[in-house]
Amino acid sequence: MSSITPRYSRITGTGSYLPPNRVSNEALAAQLARDGVETSDDWIVERTGIRARYFAAPDVTSSELAVHAARHALEAAGRTAADIDLIIVATSTPDMVFPSTACILQNKLGAFGAAAFDVQAVCSGFVYGLTIADSMIRSGAATRALVIGAEVFSRILDFKDRTTCVLFGDGAGAVVLEASDQPGILATDLHADGRHVEILCVPGNVSGGQVLGDPLLKMDGQAVFKLAVGVLESAARAVLHKAGRSEADIDWLIPHQANIRIMQSTARKLKLPMDKVVVTVAEHGNTSAASIPLALDVAVRRGQVKRGDTVMLEGVGGGFTWGAVLLDY
Numbered sequence: 013m014s015s016i017t018p019r020y021s022r023i024t025g026t027g028s029y030l031p032p033n034r035v036s037n038e039a040l041a042a043q044l045a046r047d048g049v050e051t052s053d054d055w056i057v058e059r060t061g062i063r064a065r066y067f068a069a070p071d072v073t074s075s076e077l078a079v080h081a082a083r084h085a086l087e088a089a090g091r092t093a094a095d096i097d098l099i100i101v102a103t104s105t106p107d108m109v110f111p112s113t114a115c116i117l118q119n120k121l122g123a124f125g126a127a128a129f130d131v132q133a134v135c136s137g138f139v140y141g142l143t144i145a146d147s148m149i150r151s152g153a154a155t156r157a158l159v160i161g162a163e164v165f166s167r168i169l170d171f172k173d174r175t176t177c178v179l180f181g182d183g184a185g186a187v188v189l190e191a192s193d194q195p196g197i198l199a200t201d202l203h204a205d206g207r208h209v210e211i212l213c214v215p216g217n218v219s220g221g222q223v224l225g226d227p228l229l230k231m232d233g234q235a236v237f238k239l240a241v242g243v244l245e246s247a248a249r250a251v252l253h254k255a256g257r258s259e260a261d262i263d264w265l266i267p268h269q270a271n272i273r274i275m276q277s278t279a280r281k282l283k284l285p286m287d288k289v290v291v292t293v294a295e296h297g298n299t300s301a302a303s304i305p306l307a308l309d310v311a312v313r314r315g316q317v318k319r320g321d322t323v324m325l326e327g328v329g330g331g332f333t334w335g336a337v338l339l340d341y
């Protein structure tokens with residue numbers, strides 16, 4: 013393909029992976045009760061829509077979850093690791109401070125030589141990663157990318173804080189994104205507002221071999237909720253405008269899976285019935301950067317999202333970061 017030919021990028025395969033340990037609300041509530049932390053299935057379901065989440069075993073890292081998701085996506089695309097020239101991993105729970113989880117994954121996959129780096133945009137990380145991969149493919153800098161969201165959020169949860177520890181889970185989702193003369197990705201829209209760093213953060217760092225600060229997640233849930241519903245609507249409208257499409261053209265909305273009430277509110281604002289919204293939060297909890305590609309893969313494998321469907325992906329998370337990608341699948 014000539015580098016001056018206008019190129020698009022399109023998703024040619026999806027994959028995902030959840031660790032085997034499914035933890036229901038009841039099981040989590042019983043575990044927390046042993047430490048004097050009170051919660052219930054009723055509270056969690058009513059406020060969030062979450063019924064269960066998956067927790068990785070202590071020795072399982074984000075790259076380990078990612079490698080399974082990546083292999084499933086490669087298989088679905090009919091590609092091998094050797095075909096890949098770009099690997100982007102979106103994660104806030106990397107295996108190491110450095111090198112990147114993408115490099116560790118590249119080694120596990122055997123995709124040697126492919127450019128590899130991580131994106132840190134918390135729950136918006138997959139949308140950020142997909143936008144970067146799309147730009148690199150359209151510019152001719154890459155031809156076939158693996159874009160992955162992988163998280164072991166269980167490692168940064170404070171299991172004494174019931175307002176946060178019931179919300180998150182572990183998992184990974186992946187797509188293969190390839191150069192194409194047909195779209196593909198129609199429009200993207202990314203934003204951040206660093207004034208809101210403190211409403212959702214893990215305020216620790218490593219210095220002199222010691223962890224400084226607190227390496228566990230802190231969240232002002234109500235502040236996040238209010239910001240999220242506003243920015244998800246504006247990002248959705250921005251990509252529709254850029255692509256010259258309207259709400260009526262959306263076949264599937266796949267928002268970040270944080271809370272069913274945020275998803276319902278976004279759907280209402282976009283005048284979309286809930287049966288056009290892919291919902292996996294009930295079974296997965298909030299898997300941060302993994303949630304969107306996990307939900308996309310579930311929807312593809314369930315036969316919901318089909319070739320030619322117009323799909324809106326939307327992320328929102330710590331930073332504060334947010335963004336949307338509109339694509340023809």
Ligand code: ACO
Pocket residue numbers: 050051052055056059060134135136174175176178212232233234236237240270271274298300328329330
């Ligand atoms: N079990 C039982 N009771 C609880 C629990 C729990 N797990 N957690 C909080 N409560 C109690 C509170 O203590 C409070 O009690 P009080 O009234 O006696 O003070 C009561 O429930 C209500 O608490 P609120 O915080 O007002 O509950 P709210 O309805 O706001 O729901 C929630 C909290 C679910 C966190 C909600 O605010 C939310 O979903 N926010 C958005 C979070 C989000 O989307 N985060 C993802 C961003 S992703 C990323 O970037 C990592």
